Amino acid sequence: MNCGMGFDNDRYLKEQKSAIWERVERFNNKLYLEFGGKLIFDYHAARVLPGYDPNVKMRLLSELKDKADLLLCIYAGDIERKKIRADFGITYDSDALKLIDELRNWGINVLGVVITRFDNQPSATLFKNKLERRNIKVYTHRYTKGYPTDVDLIVSDEGYGANEYIETQKPLVIVTGPGPGSGKLATCLSQMYHDYRRGSQSGYAKFETFPIWNIPLKHPVNIAYEAATADIRDFNLIDPFHLEAYQKVAVNYNRDVEVFPVLKRILEKITGGPSFYQSPTDMGVNRAGMAIVEDGVTREAAKQEVIRRYFRYRCEYAMGFADKETVQRVELFIKDFQLSPEYRKVVEPARQAAEDAQRDKRGNEGIFCGAAIELKDGTIITGNNSPLFHAASSVVIHAIKHLAGIPEKIQLLPAYITNSIRNLKTEILKEKSVSLDLEESLIALSIGATTNPAAQLAIEHLKELERCEVHMTHIPTPGDEAGLRRLGVNLTSDPNFSSKNLFIS
Numbered sequence: 001m002n003c004g005m006g007f008d009n010d011r012y013l014k015e016q017k018s019a020i021w022e023r024v025e026r027f028n029n030k031l032y033l034e035f036g037g038k039l040i041f042d043y044h045a046a047r048v049l050p051g052y053d054p055n056v057k058m059r060l061l062s063e064l065k066d067k068a069d070l071l072l073c074i075y076a077g078d079i080e081r082k083k084i085r086a087d088f089g090i091t092y093d094s095d096a097l098k099l100i101d102e103l104r105n106w107g108i109n110v111l112g113v114v115i116t117r118f119d120n121q122p123s124a125t126l127f128k129n130k131l132e133r134r135n136i137k138v139y140t141h142r143y144t145k146g147y148p149t150d151v152d153l154i155v156s157d158e159g160y161g162a163n164e165y166i167e168t169q170k171p172l173v174i175v176t177g178p179g180p181g182s183g184k185l186a187t188c189l190s191q192m193y194h195d196y197r198r199g200s201q202s203g204y205a206k207f208e209t210f211p212i213w214n215i216p217l218k219h220p221v222n223i224a225y226e227a228a229t230a231d232i233r234d235f236n237l238i239d240p241f242h243l244e245a246y247q248k249v250a251v252n253y254n255r256d257v258e259v260f261p262v263l264k265r266i267l268e269k270i271t272g273g274p275s276f277y278q279s280p281t282d283m284g285v286n287r288a289g290m291a292i293v294e295d296g297v298t299r300e301a302a303k304q305e306v307i308r309r310y311f312r313y314r315c316e317y318a319m320g321f322a323d324k325e326t327v328q329r330v331e332l333f334i335k336d337f338q339l340s341p342e343y344r345k346v347v348e349p350a351r352q353a354a355e356d357a358q359r360d361k362r363g364n365e366g367i368f369c370g371a372a373i374e375l376k377d378g379t380i381i382t383g384n385n386s387p388l389f390h391a392a393s394s395v396v397i398h399a400i401k402h403l404a405g406i407p408e409k410i411q412l413l414p415a416y417i418t419n420s421i422r423n424l425k426t427e428i429l430k431e432k433s434v435s436l437d438l439e440e441s442l443i444a445l446s447i448g449a450t451t452n453p454a455a456q457l458a459i460e461h462l463k464e465l466e467r468c469e470v471h472m473t474h475i476p477t478p479g480d481e482a483g484l485r486r487l488g489v490n491l492t493s494d495p496n497f498s499s500k501n502l503f504i505s
Helices: 009-026 043-048 056-067 076-080 092-105 122-132 184-197 220-228 240-246 254-271 295-318 324-336 347-360 391-404 415-428 438-448 453-459 478-487
Strands: 031-035 068-075 112-116 138-140 172-176 203-207 236-238 251-253 370-374 380-384 469-472 490-493
Touching: 009 031, 009 056, 009 203, 031 184, 043 220, 043 295, 056 068, 056 092, 056 172, 068 076, 068 092, 068 184, 076 092, 076 112, 076 122, 112 122, 112 184, 122 138, 172 184, 184 203, 184 254, 220 236, 220 295, 220 324, 236 240, 236 254, 240 254, 251 254, 295 324, 295 490, 347 370, 347 380, 347 391, 347 469, 370 391, 380 391, 391 438, 391 453, 391 469, 391 478, 415 438, 438 453, 438 478, 478 490
Parallel strands: 031 172, 031 203, 068 112, 068 172, 112 138, 469 490
Antiparallel strands: 236 251, 370 380, 370 469
């Protein structure tokens, strides 16, 4: 769905840089900046703020890099339980490695990796060894004694003082990490404690895109953030401390508000004087709200994101990854906007495609799957499964044929290729199904393109599918999900399984 442009990246960069340097100067040119959210490939922000560059924060860092050090935090428990970053389908420790590579590609060096709440967990130790043997400096911080109630113990040699001090040279220290709870805040405060013990002053600030503090509490963009964090029970609220101190309304979220009284006391204990901050909103240097240029566009995009989250959590519930309360919370958001899941334009066409397949008996193994994609011009293309293709393969092939202007009756894959794949899968690899998932189909298409100009022409249009909306009537198989992720589409699916088998490889 083409929503138009709602966000100005250049304005954002200008506002954000100015706010950060003002804060650096306020704290004697030494600031630890907790950098929340996704540092790179922030597709959530790009979906709810049309026009937002998913890598705009990386652009910001590249402009700050000459005066900034960067620390990457990761919670040892996330490594141990192999927590997954959903948009990439990789674990948080793999995401940390990927992020280090990406930062290097942008010319930004990571000063070190901090493994937080480290307790010699086997997987965290292996991760530490892997980094150190690649010449990456690793620091380990234990759980902070006394946290969160005993401020005297927290701000002592047994608390923050027990953590190894990380030598930094530049006035700005970016402290980031994958996911919430990575230990960014504790790392910032531990560094401040050591600085003050060494006779030098420093400060703390927080960078977080969502919720956007200067738009309404119930604005769809802020509700979309609540939907995105429904599984960890985050919720937005009016910052009561900001309202009391300044008689101004500002939006924040529960964890920041809940921890603020303790955090303020910790900062005052570290610095030995009154805190500069009167509210959690004060701590932020967030300027995303200043770069919204078309409010109506962002409202519509955010409503669509809430619906996407609803479908995602329903699928995660079916697979055992989410609980019922998470699904119900997002369902309430949809009802608050007086919407239905079918407000997403590709839902009904996908379901109709499955019904058509069932009526025409074109399904595979008795399961009839449908898929639909909305192209950037609003055209909706459908596909369904068959003995030859998965529904995801079918809809992508139909879409690129449409974009290339190739008549429907022209086959992109000649029989000799499909027969060869069929023989490989059944006779050699001993697989029961010969139907091609999306990854297999794209490989087959690329092979066919060497002799078939139509296939080559169609492949050249694959890039046009990026950021298009896709819905499937069944949870995609691993090969379909990986293929759709690489194409960069916004995928949702109904919470149905594409096979009666319990194991799908």
